Amino acid sequence: MAYRFVADSTVEANVQRVFSEQLGKAVEQLSENFQKQPEQAVHNARKCLKKSRSLLRLVRKSIDKSIYQQESQRLRDVGRSLAPARDSAVYPATLSTLLDTYGLTLDVNSFSTLKTGLVDLYNVQLDNLSDREQFIAAVMTDLEASQTNLSQVALKQTGWKAVAKNLRHIYSQGQQNFDQAYNDGDDDDFHNWRKRVKDLWYCTCLLQSLWPPIMKAFESELHELADLLGDDHDIAALRQFLTHHAKEVGVKDVHMQVLVPLMGHRQTKLHRRAKTLGQKLYGETPKAFSDRMASYWHA
Template sequence: MAYRFRNSDRTVKLGLHRIAREQIDGALSAIAGRPRDKAIHEVRKACKKLRALLRIVRSGFPDYTYENAAFRDIARLLAFTRDARVLLDTCDVLLASVPEDVDRASILGLREQFADEMAQVAMGEAAEARLEQARALLAMVRERIPGWTLDEEDWDALGPGLGRVLRQADKAWRAAAREPDAMHFHELRKRMKYHWYHTRLLVPVWPVMMQPRAAELGRLADLLGLHHDLCVLEERLGGFVPGTRYDKSAATLRGLAADRRKQMERDTAPLVGRLLAQEADALVDHWHRLWDIWRTQGRHSA
């Protein structure tokens, strides 16, 4: 099912319950029927969407801290393959556009090492055991969903969380603009991704406006995701000791990664600026009015 509120959700609380169940069921289905690496990816993605869902109702959700930590810990449980996968995939991205004067063969040798590391991490009983633990934890959360309550309803349940994330995103963007390092861009990436998920949840209030915004936020998520991956690769490549195998290849690849990262920082700046051009309070007020129109329309057509 689509990740969004529906007018058939009589209350925000019921929408919260439904969307949470759908995301957990999708993750459980992936564990049961998908290859291990695909299942891990799907479960981690579902946990991110679930944490975003909880964030938009955060101010009136008494169980927020406990349940957010539950989904965070499930994602962390399955993070053991992430860095190895990032190294391999990001290396491939850079190899696809290696300049002609770069020794491609030496970089391919380094890639093979990353591929071996990935294979070692992903195989074995430990990975299967972690997936089984994630399955059990997700099932436990699903059983708790009927007991989730909200102190507020309608837009009062959603507006504060939407605004909070927007203000955090704006703060992160200002910090990244002042000091464009990995930490600040990682924070920006997280906040903009939460806003992307919130926009997707609210697409029905006016699809003709919200869908293009969601698409641009999705594009930004991909760009900032690659930026983060390049930072991870740069850090790993900086650990090769001079005079050892692959040290020269690592230095070359690290230079390519740094150049690509800096170019991405220049390219994403206008997109982030446009998406955050409207002040948080003004956007929340605008979407509040759209929400009221949509809900009124739904009641009249019921």
């Protein structure tokens, strides 16, 4: 089924079903698809993990504290263990997109050599995962344990009360991170905001049945904002990698002389677009947002 709550089920039943589906899909990607399409399998598995973690945050105050802490930590650790392969896949793609945006080709200043180095790094990371059958087996064991636990998790509250405080907190966190990002302009601050935007986006997907036309529009705008901040994060991650691992991929001074200004300019444009969307999506107080969602729930 789709990643959303259905109106004819209880909140608890919806939560259990979504956890079971998402974690089951993650296991399937790593057990059945990894050998054939490793990059896509890792990407899909991590996406399922992120959806599961967002749902976990949505019911955080409605489940046993020890279960939340245990499963949050386990899913975070699994996601981090898969991150190097995914990150290394993003580096060459981000380089190509950046150069295309400014009308440059890989032939200029030997950027083709740099991209080859980044692609080689990605292949090494994939080989490392592919050769570590015990590692993948351990990851799947963790995912299956989480699936078993969360597919039968009990909620302390029912109906709107099961998600109300958590949804309000997720919105409030995003609002705070939005302000922090534009006050300081630090890459980490924008990345933190992105994570909370994705939480709110996934929660909006789950709650789409509250009022489909309104929630779909809100979801679409949040998706666009998450994509803008994702592009920003990819650039920041590439810059950090090239700065600290230059020898690994053959970075030359001329590469950084060209790329660093382009990266800064591109991020500035992305930040402007993200700010416009952020002002619209986070324009309410957390209480007003929560009250509006409650009115949809009880209509």
